[in-house]
Each structure stands twice: as C-alpha cells, then as structure tokens.
Amino acid sequence: MHGRDYAGVPYRPARMPVEQSLATAARLREQMWQRRTVRAFSTDPVPEQLVLDAISVASTAPSGAHQQPWTFVLVSDPQVRAHIREAAEAEEHEAYAGRLGEQWLSALRPLGTDEHKPHLTDAPHLVVVFEQRYFLGPDGSSHKHYYVNESVGIAVGMLLTALHLSGLAALTHTPSPMRFLSEVLNRPHNEKAFAVIPIGYPAPDAEVPDLVRKSLDQVLVRV
Numbered sequence: 001m002h003g004r005d006y007a008g009v010p011y012r013p014a015r016m017p018v019e020q021s022l023a024t025a026a027r028l029r030e031q032m033w034q035r036r037t038v039r040a041f042s043t044d045p046v047p048e049q050l051v052l053d054a055i056s057v058a059s060t061a062p063s064g065a066h067q068q069p070w071t072f073v074l075v076s077d078p079q080v081r082a083h084i085r086e087a088a089e090a091e092e093h094e095a096y097a098g099r100l101g102e103q104w105l106s107a108l109r110p111l112g113t114d115e116h117k118p119h120l121t122d123a124p125h126l127v128v129v130f131e132q133r134y135f136l137g138p139d140g141s142s143h144k145h146y147y148v149n150e151s152v153g154i155a156v157g158m159l160l161t162a163l164h165l166s167g168l169a170a171l172t173h174t175p176s177p178m179r180f181l182s183e184v185l186n187r188p189h190n191e192k193a194f195a196v197i198p199i200g201y202p203a204p205d206a207e208v209p210d211l212v213r214k215s216l217d218q219v220l221v222r223v
C-alpha cells in the first residue's frame, strides 16, 4: 500500500467532545470575522516572540509533497525597513501613476490605498514571505517544488490567523513588482517574494475601509 520509503507514526489525538467542538468553532468564527487588514500602525513595540510563534504556526501548513517551499524573513531593523519603504514607494509611484491600468486602479479606490507606505516603517516588524520556486541541492543542483503558490498561500493564511488570534494586526502587502525585496534582503535566486507583512498594533486613530463580506450563503454551495 505504501512505498518503500514510507514510515508511519501513530496519530491518535484525543477526540474533542462535540459540544466543545461547536463552542470552539463558534468562538473562532466570531474572532476571525473581527480580523481586518490594517494599514495604519502604531510604532509601539511588539514582543518578537509573538511573531516567531506565528511564523512557527505558519510553517505547520500543509504543502505539496511536504516540501514546505517557504522562507519567512523577519525584518525588525529600522534601517532595513526604511530601505524597503523607499524601494516599495518608488515602485508604487510608477504603479499608481498608471502602470496598474485603469481597471486595477478602480478596484483599489474603495480601499483608499496610494503610493505612500508608512506602514513599512511604522509597524515594528515586517515578515517578508518568499516562495522557493525550486529547491537548491548542496551541489547547486535544482529540484522542482510542487504547488508552490498554493502551499505558500495557505501558510500565509495561517500566519495571518495566528497573528490575529494573538492580538496583533497585519497587512498583506504585495508591492508590484517585488524583485527589489530579493536584492534588499539578499535572497538566493530560487526564492521569489510572495508578500510583505507589516505586523504591529493598529494606530490609535486607525480606520479600515467599510467593506461588506460575502455571507456564508453567497460562498457556500451544497451538493
């Protein structure tokens, strides 16, 4: 049934009583509906351990062939954050000046975003997520990774969930293009930037766009 390389270990977690499951699921639903993407951060410090724990949660994500094709670069040094902001704002200036195209710009208008990215220096930590498009062997040979985007997307979802449940705010920021991040952070050529995630507490006067989420009925199809 399993290949020659297969080795199993027992997996017998205690089954949660149904009442407890239902209460846990309902509480999680309430908590997760409170999550918002924050773009205005307080400069208050955040214990690094909270971020490390969230990254550790993210790295438990399922991944294609268990290749875990992700690297999380934690940037807390103010000078490096300033460098990233400067490079991101240069790219975003071009993007908002027209590179995105009218359709994309009009989709962004309700979010109130523009080329200014103060969150990159206000938030005390940035996690820059890289996807490993292929694996580099010790001899420099490259090996294919499977389902890289899907795997890294799931890991980032788990990172955002862990940060939110730990009482922190985050932004999923995807400056376009993101090549400058590989240069600033000196990443190897098998890695490609996936997202920059500023992490901290919301600024005291933070606002978020008044968005409406799809209801369960709108996203669920029962067969």
Ligand SMILES: Cc1cc2nc3c(=O)[nH]c(=O)nc-3n(C[C@H](O)[C@H](O)[C@H](O)COP(=O)(O)O)c2cc1C
Binding pocket: 035, 036, 037, 038, 039, 111, 113, 171, 172, 173, 174, 175, 208, 211
């Ligand atoms: C893949 C992805 C890329 C995103 N890129 C950006 C971005 O570059 N800048 C930004 O301000 N928000 C970005 N967002 C955040 C979305 O705008 C936000 O999730 C959406 O408006 C819903 O708001 P909510 O997260 O508060 O529910 C991104 C989100 C995702 C999932």
